[in-house]
Amino acid sequence: MSALEDALKVKELVKKHTEWFRDSLPMIASENLISPMAMELLISDLHNRYAEGLPGKRYYQGNIYVDQIEEITTELAKKLFNVEYADVRPISGTNANQAVLFALTKPGDIITGPPLQGGAHISSAPFGAVGMRGLHKIEYPFDVEEMNIDVDLTAKLIKIVKPKLALFGMSVFLFPAPLKELQDAFQETGTTVWYDGAHVLGLIAGGEFQDPLREGAHVMSGSTHKTLPGPQRGLIVANPPGDEEKRAKFWKKIQRGVFPGVISNHHLHHMAALAVSLAEHIEFGKQYAQQIVKNAKALAQELYELGFKVLGEKNGFTKSHTILVDVVAQGGGRRVAEDLEKANIICNYNLLPYDDPKKPRNPSGIRLGVQELTRLGMKESEMKEVANFIKRVAMDKEDPTKVKEDVKEFKKEFNKIHYCFNEGAEAYKFFENLF
Ligand SMILES: Cc1ncc(COP(=O)(O)O)c(C=O)c1O
Structure with missing residues (x-):
């Protein structure tokens, strides 16, 4: 491949990546979507x-x-x-x-x-x-x-x-x-x-x-x-x-x-x-933070009711954007995270407090964050649907590529960005213009 072809290949990969995330449920607890103005x-x-x-x-x-x-x-x-x-x-x-x-x-x-x-x-x-x-x-x-x-x-x-x-x-x-x-x-x-x-x-x-x-x-x-x-x-x-x-x-x-x-x-x-993001958080941060925590609690509760072992039960599962699930019964953290990825549900496998820290590649848990889904306008009722997608993959062992089609359909309604100055702007429009 020539140098130009390499460069164009990377551009194509960025496009594919962007489209994939547009069609996915991004649930890595450390990520989020930046606002259009920022x-x-x-x-x-x-x-x-x-x-x-x-x-x-x-x-x-x-x-x-x-x-x-x-x-x-x-x-x-x-x-x-x-x-x-x-x-x-x-x-x-x-x-x-x-x-x-x-x-x-x-x-x-x-x-x-x-x-x-x-x-x-x-x-x-x-x-x-x-x-x-x-x-x-x-x-x-x-x-x-x-x-x-x-x-x-x-x-x-x-x-x-x-x-x-x-x-x-x-x-x-x-x-x-x-x-x-x-x-x-x-x-x-x-x-x-x-x-x-x-x-x-x-x-x-x-x-x-x-x-x-x-x-x-x-x-x-x-x-x-x-x-x-x-x-x-x-x-x-x-x-x-x-x-x-x-x-x-x-x-x-x-x-x-x-x-x-x-x-x-x-x-x-x-x-x-x-600067823009800080200004937006001064304006909208309170509502956003409140909804994040409500959503995390709702997702944890729903997964728990579906039979998952959600950690932190004694204290209501979570007070943040994150929940932690022990998925040993579903095949272990790595297996579950990889299957979820095939269904366009992006999360990470995670060590649990009782895991051996020297074996971080095969831990018992998955970590789920709801901050990005919340940014895209999801509320408690959508958390129930998200929990059900996770169940279909992790518990029912449905073909993840089949679940993926339903995830894509569901996500179509949630690609607008909230809690920012361009309230309701299409989150991925900006990227479309780049390609
Ligand atoms: C507790 C904590 N500190 C620091 C960091 C590092 O942040 P960054 O990825 O911005 O370097 C992370 C990343 O997830 C984190 O979880």
């Missing part, structure tokens, strides 16, 4: 440019408008999260986490955090960013029935190991972290509390789930493209402790952790798109 800014000239440092203190010329965009984006982030400080430069959630680690720890320090099989993200694993910073990670004990970290044992652990930094927040984040309950332990040990809100930023901003910075967390990082439906990017917000001087010093450390710590240029087209 999407437009991704293909602006900003994509071609560089900015290093902070507005007014750049290392390159050409940033007259970029500075204004960055100031507006930062102010929108502060407003949305009701905080004193925000940094909108990290280019992903992992990148934001690296900046926090760089700012607040030194190699050899102790960090505590949730266990991997309890839902922690790889950036907090010894083979991820935490390991790269040379930290010793000690995991919190996990309570499977609560589907949360064990509060009493964690309080004891913190008092014993006196971590420099205590991390909360997970990739399977069903229930709020017990920050208030652990306050005494943090006070006693002088530990800095860091909340990784990658998955739940949009819920937090919409007044759902929990309010970490008012429950004892000093700093919160996160991705801007999960329940906060913006461009692929990250941010850090903080309400640091202490008097004005101490707070400013804390924040300076975070900002130096971002640049020059872990980024150079910060992908300006994504920043402009983020």
Whole structure:
């Protein structure tokens, strides 16, 4: 194949991918659809440019408008999260986490955090960013029935190991972290509390789930493209402790952790798109977050009634956008996720708290997120239909390609995008124009 043919082949594959997702039920808990107005800014000239440092203190010329965009984006982030400080430069959630680690720890320090099989993200694993910073990670004990970290044992652990930094927040984040309950332990040990809100930023901003910075967390990082439906990017917000001087010093450390710590240029087209997404979430985030949680609960309840083993039953299955299902009886996480994919239902296989973390390729569970389906206008009644599609594939072992035809038909009614300035716009129209 010539180089041009390769390029055209990739273009064709992007088209096929786009059409596939238009015809599918995307249920990966870390994904979402960006709004049309934010999407437009991704293909602006900003994509071609560089900015290093902070507005007014750049290392390159050409940033007259970029500075204004960055100031507006930062102010929108502060407003949305009701905080004193925000940094909108990290280019992903992992990148934001690296900046926090760089700012607040030194190699050899102790960090505590949730266990991997309890839902922690790889950036907090010894083979991820935490390991790269040379930290010793000690995991919190996990309570499977609560589907949360064990509060009493964690309080004891913190008092014993006196971590420099205590991390909360997970990739399977069903229930709020017990920050208030652990306050005494943090006070006693002088530990800095860091909340990784990658998955739940949009819920937090919409007044759902929990309010970490008012429950004892000093700093919160996160991705801007999960329940906060913006461009692929990250941010850090903080309400640091202490008097004005101490707070400013804390924040300076975070900002130096971002640049020059872990980024150079910060992908300006994504920043402009983020400004739009933050503005949209200020306007529509509350209704969106409420509907996400209602939908997740409805899907969990329906799957449970159909006979699935949905985790977190004791606490109503979930308080977020995510649900976790043990599908050992249906053939295991991998088998079920692959069969669902053949039926155009896109989710991922997932470790459960009682799985061996050394065998992540063949776990017992699947993780389902409803934030994107909610963005497309689905409500509780549609969750019943989604649960039934899942049952037909996973439980009844119907031919997935047959179920796929019904999924495609069902999805036709749900390709309009909501909770944004172009309310009701066709979600995939923009892409059609590209090809
Ligand atoms: C808890 C948590 N932190 C960080 C990240 C990383 O975010 P990103 O994919 O934006 O790098 C994720 C990703 O899903 C996550 O679940």
